[in-house]
Amino acid sequence: xxxxxxxxxxITRLPVYLRALQRMADNGIKTTSxxxxxxxxxxxxxxIRKDISQFGEFGKQGTGYSIPYLLDKLREILKVDxxxxxxxxxxxxxxxxxxxxxxxxDRGFNVTMIFDNDKSKIGHxxxxxxxxxxxxxIERVKASGIKIAMLTIPAKVAQETTDTLVKAxxxxxxxxxxxxxxxxxxxxxxxxxxxxxxxxxxxxL
Amino acid sequence: xxxxxxxxxxITRLPVYLRALQRMADNGIKTTSxxxxxxxxxxxxxxIRKDISQFGEFGKQGTGYSIPYLLDKLREILKVDxxxxxxxxxxxxxxxxxxxxxxxxDRGFNVTMIFDNDKSKIGHxxxxxxxxxxxxxIERVKASGIKIAMLTIPAKVAQETTDTLVKAxxxxxxxxxxxxxxxxxxxxxxxxxxxxxxxxxxxxL
DNA sequence: TAGATTGTTAATCGATTAACAATC
DNA sequence: TAGATTGTTAATCGATTAACAATC
Numbered sequence: 001x002x003x004x005x006x007x008x009x010x011i012t013r014l015p016v017y018l019r020a021l022q023r024m025a026d027n028g029i030k031t032t033s034x035x036x037x038x039x040x041x042x043x044x045x046x047x048i049r050k051d052i053s054q055f056g057e058f059g060k061q062g063t064g065y066s067i068p069y070l071l072d073k074l075r076e077i078l079k080v081d082x083x084x085x086x087x088x089x090x091x092x093x094x095x096x097x098x099x100x101x102x103x104x105x106d107r108g109f110n111v112t113m114i115f116d117n118d119k120s121k122i123g124h125x126x127x128x129x130x131x132x133x134x135x136x137x138i139e140r141v142k143a144s145g146i147k148i149a150m151l152t153i154p155a156k157v158a159q160e161t162t163d164t165l166v167k168a169x170x171x172x173x174x175x176x177x178x179x180x181x182x183x184x185x186x187x188x189x190x191x192x193x194x195x196x197x198x199x200x201x202x203x204x205l
Numbered sequence: 206x207x208x209x210x211x212x213x214x215x216i217t218r219l220p221v222y223l224r225a226l227q228r229m230a231d232n233g234i235k236t237t238s239x240x241x242x243x244x245x246x247x248x249x250x251x252x253i254r255k256d257i258s259q260f261g262e263f264g265k266q267g268t269g270y271s272i273p274y275l276l277d278k279l280r281e282i283l284k285v286d287x288x289x290x291x292x293x294x295x296x297x298x299x300x301x302x303x304x305x306x307x308x309x310x311d312r313g314f315n316v317t318m319i320f321d322n323d324k325s326k327i328g329h330x331x332x333x334x335x336x337x338x339x340x341x342x343i344e345r346v347k348a349s350g351i352k353i354a355m356l357t358i359p360a361k362v363a364q365e366t367t368d369t370l371v372k373a374x375x376x377x378x379x380x381x382x383x384x385x386x387x388x389x390x391x392x393x394x395x396x397x398x399x400x401x402x403x404x405x406x407x408x409x410l
Numbered sequence: 411t412a413g414a415t416t417g418t419t420a421a422t423c424g425a426t427t428a429a430c431a432a433t434c
Numbered sequence: 435t436a437g438a439t440t441g442t443t444a445a446t447c448g449a450t451t452a453a454c455a456a457t458c
Contacts, residue, residue: 009449015404016396019383023360033415041385045415046451053417061416062458079407086403093305097298098399103383107400108407147410148403155228172406174399178224178308180246188409190402191221194303194379195312197395198291198353199220201377202284202313204393205352214425238439250439251427258441266440267434 010051011078016041017048018074022106025067033064080108085144089161090152091116091124091131094176098150099126109148113140134161141168148172155179215256216283221246222253223279227311230272238269285313290349294366295357296321296329296336299381303355304331314353318345339366346373353377360384 020040024032034045034052041048052058052065058073059065075081086109088095099114114126115134124131132140141149149170153161158177165173171187178193225245229237239250239257246253257263257270263278264270280286291314293300304319319331320339329336337345346354354375358366363382370378376392383398 007449011408012405014408015401016385018404019401020385023384035415040387042387044451046453047449049415049417050450057417059416060458061456062414064415077408078404079410080404084403084407084410093302097302100298101399103398103400107383107404109400109403148406150399171410172403174402174406178312179228180221180225182245182247188406190406192397192399192402193308194306194355194397195308195314196220196224197379197397198289198309198314198377199223199283199285199312200217201353201379201393201395202289203216203219203282205284205289205376212425240439249427251429252425254439254441255426262441264440265434266432267438269439 006054010054013043013047013051014074014078016043017051018071018078018080021067021071021074025071029067031064031066032070034059037065075108078108082108083110084108084148085110085112085146086148086150087112087137087141087146088114088150088152089116089134089137089165090176091118091121091126092152094152095150096126098152099129112144112146115140138164138168141165141170146170148174150174150176152176211259215259218248218252218256219279219283221248222256223276223283223285226272226276226279230276234272236269236271237275239264242270280313283313287313288315289313289353290315290317290351291353291355292317292342292346292351293319293355293357294321294339294342294370295381296323296326296331297357299357300355301331303357304334317349317351320345343369343373346370346375351375353379355379355381357381 020037034048038045038048055077058070088098088111091114095114099111104111113132114129115132115137116122117134121131122133147170149165151158151173155177158179159181162181166183166187173189175181175189175191176193178195181189183189225242239253243250243253260282263275293303293316296319300319304316309316318337319334320337320342321327322339326336327338352375354370356363356378360382363384364386367386367388371388371392378394380386380394380396381398383400386394388394
C-alpha cells in the first residue's frame with residue numbers, strides 16, 4: 001500500500017472500475033485482465049494497471065485479476081465497504097427521484113432524510129421517508145453525524161444552504177444545482193447538473 | 206480564432222465559466238476579470254485566461270471581460286446559441302424529473318420526446334409531453350434528426366438502447382445508468398449516475 | 411515448460427503556473 | 435498618465451504510454 005498522496009484523477013477512475021467489475025461479477029465472471037477491463041471502460045490497459053498498482057499488488061502475472069478480490073479491495077479503498085447515511089436537500093422532482101432511486105444501497109449509500117422549506121411538502125411521505133422542515137436540518141445532521149448530502153434545490157439558495165450543511169459537519173456534496181459552490185478545502189463537491197454536462201457535448205456536434 | 210484542436214479538458218471547463226457568467230449577468234454585473242471569475246469557479250486566473258484565449262481575444266487589458274460579450278462568445282463556441290432538441294429514454298422517476306426540469310431552455314435545450322417500453326406508461330402525459338413507445342424511437346429520432354438523448358433506464362438495457370440510439374443518428378448521450386457505454390468515436394457520452402459520483406468523495410472522508 | 415499478464419521504469423506527452431510585455 | 439489586467443511565453447509540473455523483466 002502506497003502511503004503517498006494518490007492523484008485525484010486516479011480516484012475519479014476507481015468508481016468506474018468498480019462499476020464495471022460489479023457488472024462482470026453479476027454476469028458470473030470470476031477473473032479479468034487489465035486489457036479486458038480497459039476495453040469495457042474505454043481506458044488503456046497500462047493505465048488500469050498503473051492505477052490499481054498504486055494501492056497494492058492485486059493481480060497475478062499470467063492470469064490477471066480475481067474479480068471478487070479486486071472488488072473487495074476497491075470497495076475498501078473507496079470506503080464503500082460500509083453503508084453511508086446520506087440526506088437529500090430539496091423535495092422537488094429531482095429530490096423525489098433520488099429518494100426513490102434503488103441503486104444506492106448496493107453501492108454503499110443509504111438515504112435517511114429529506115428536507116424542504118415548502119410547508120406544503122413538509123410531512124409528506126416519499127417511500128419510507130417523510131419530508132422534514134429544512135429549519136431543523138442543521139440540528140438533525142449534527143445529531144446524526146451525517147457527512148454526505150445531495151443538493152436538489154434552486155441555484156439561488158444553493159450557496160447559503162451549502163454554508164449551513166458545512167456548519168452542520170457535511171464533508172461531501174453532490175450538487176444538482178447549476179452553480180459553482182464555495183466550500184472549505186476539506187469539503188468535496190461533485191457537480192452533476194444535466195445542462196452543464198450537455199453543454200460540453202454540443203461543442204462536438 | 207485558433208483552428209487547432211482544443212484539448213477536451215478546456216471544453217469541459219467552458220460550461221462552468223458560462224454558468225458562472227450567466228449568474229453574474231443575472232445579478233446585473235457587466236464586467237469581470239480572470240481573477241474574479243476564477244475565484245467564483247475555483248480555477249486559477251492564469252488558466253481562465255489561457256482557456257478563453259484559445260478562441261480569440263475576448264478581454265481588454267486593464268478592464269477585463271465584458272460579461273454579455275463573453276457570454277455570447279462562449280455560447281457560440283459551445284453551440285448553445287441555439288436550441289437543441291433532446292429526448293429522454295426511460296419514463297421512470299428520473300425521466301419524470303428531467304421531463305419537468307425547468308433549467309434546460311435557458312441553456313440551449315428543449316425536451317421534445319420521452320420514451321418507455323412499459324405499456325402502462327405509454328400514452329401518459331408528463332407536462333407537455335406524452336410517453337411514447339420505445340419501439341417507435343428509432344423512426345421518431347431519425348425523422349426528427351435529433352442528436353442528443355438522456356438515458357434514464359436500467360443498466361441492464363442501457364447498452365442495447367444506446368446501440369439503437371446510435372443507429373438512429375444520436376451523437377451525444379447523457380447517461381444516468383450505472384454502466385460504461387461502448388459507442389463509436391464520433392458519439393460522446395457524459396456519465397452522471399449519482400452513486401459513482403458519491404463513491405469518488407467517500408475516498409476522502 | 412510456454413504463454414500470458416502483471417507491476418514498474420523511463421520516455422513521452424500534455425496541462426498548469428508564473429511572469430511579464432503589451433495595452434486598455 | 436498610472437494602474438490594472440489581458441494574452442502569451444517559457445518553465446514547471448503531472449499524467450499517460452510503451453516496453454519489458456518478473457513471474458504466475
